Amino acid sequence: MYTLLLIIGLTVCVLSLSVTILIGVKPRDSRYNYKVSLRNLFIIYAIIMILAGVGTYLLFFI
Numbered sequence: 190m191y192t193l194l195l196i197i198g199l200t201v202c203v204l205s206l207s208v209t210i211l212i213g214v215k216p217r218d219s220r221y222n223y224k225v226s227l228r229n230l231f232i233i234y235a236i237i238m239i240l241a242g243v244g245t246y247l248l249f250f251i
């Protein structure tokens with residue numbers, strides 16, 4: 190059970206990191222695009238973390 194949670198957490202971390210790198214590297218046209226991408230990135234990261242938290246909560250209480 191705990192190993193499953195660890196694996197899920199690690200995959201979520203790796204996925205979020207890869208998404209951050211992909212989105213952060215793309216827009217190098219101007220600083221404005223970079224700032225916008227960083228904000229969108231933070232939103233995506235927050236959503237991923239919330240989903241991970243909900244998933245672990247469901248796993249614990251089912």
